[in-house]
Amino acid sequence: GIQVEQSPPDLILQEGANSTLRCNFSDSVNNLQWFHQNPWGQLINLFYIPSGTKQNGRLSATTVATERYSLLYISSSQTTDSGVYFCAVVSGTSYGKLTFGQGTILTVHP
């Protein structure tokens, strides 16, 4: 099945810093989503982005499907951005079924 690798595994920032999280995948995808899992365990949808670029406030994401990677940008980070960021994909043969990466643990210090 498709492999999803996220980097870095851990990231520690000071409030106000910018960061880039990366997601590499091993096969073509029909769907790619970024999630934020907050300290209470809730999975929050950030982006549905199988290709192209999207922005939502301080967050933006870019997926280059032909090169099999996606990037999540966080600008002017805040302590509330702390948590785990997951990339998840649906490959061409796995209709609707998400395969998750291992996540990036982000800690933002005040």
Next chain:
Amino acid sequence: DAEITQSPRHKITETGRQVTLACHQTWNHNNMFWYRQDLGHGLRLIHYSYGVQDTNKGEVSDGYSVSRSNTEDLPLTLESAASSQTSVYFCASSEGGDTQYFGPGTRLTVL
């Protein structure tokens, strides 16, 4: 607003007991999914359904079953709970290949 809910949110049970976790969505989505989340493994697919009366096994289906009698609900049953099934369980739904929405999760402890 449409939503997806799970119950109970927390459950403690004993080895060998049957346990059912509920999932209810008001999105009217055809696709529903169950995942478990464990340290070191991320989220892994247990079972999924593409519509009423349709169920399919995922990556880690042993010891679990589901049934889909209507669009809104996909209950997950642990036939005989084992300590290895201590985990956080997430239900999700989607329409076609679009965005998948997740419930709040159920934390299950098997003693």
